[in-house]
Amino acid sequence: MRFEIRPYEGAGKLHFGMRALEVKALLGEASDSFFKIPSDILASEQYETENLFIYYKEPGxxxxxxxxxxxxxxxxSRELFSLSCEELRRLLLKLDPDLEVxxxxxxxxxxxxxxxxxNAEEDSTLPAExxxxxxxxYYEEE
Known part of the structure; x- marks a missing residue:
């Protein structure tokens, strides 16, 4: 499946605000469910067939x-995992001069x-992990 990131909206057919049942209808059963950090209230899900994790907030x-x-x-339209860390940094800097590096x-x-x-410091030709x-x-402290 192709996932075009739409800033602050989602990626591909996935969008922020979807309920877990909607994700399941789109991607099938999660291959794993886990708590990213011990204090999480809702479990995150891994979909190995699509190589992704979904993180949820209350109410799900x-x-x-x-x-x-x-x-x-x-x-x-740029495939991000085909870019080196340096190429990705340059692309994101072009789109956001305030990129946090x-x-x-x-x-x-x-x-x-x-x-x-x-591994970017040792070898900037590697792709992001x-x-x-x-x-x-998402990154704001509560």
Whole structure:
């Protein structure tokens, strides 16, 4: 399945605010259900067939979608896992001059997109290990 990220809306046919039953109708049964952190109230789900995780917030709506290779994830028609960490950084910086660049991650609050890039310092030609699309407020502290 192809997932074109729509900033602060979703990716592909998945959209933020969907209920778990809607996700299940679209993707089938989750291959795994888990609590990302011990204090989570709602379980997250993994869909191995699509190489993604779905994160929920109360009362059970999608708040973020995290992809891992070889998921087909696109932004502005560019396949993100085919880009090196450096190419991804340049693309996101072009779209968001305020891109947050950390040693192991990239986060665009303007676009609602982040990338986990733990090996970028050693080898910037490697792709990101994961890409996350998130709704407004996902990273805000409560």
């Amino acid at each position: 709506n999608v708040e973020a979608i995290e992809f891992y290779p070889p998921a087909k994830v696109f932004l502005e 950390e040693v192991d991650s990239l986060t665009s609050y303007r676009l609602g997109i982040g990338a986990y890039t733990p 994961s890409i996350i699309a998130f709704e407004k407020g």
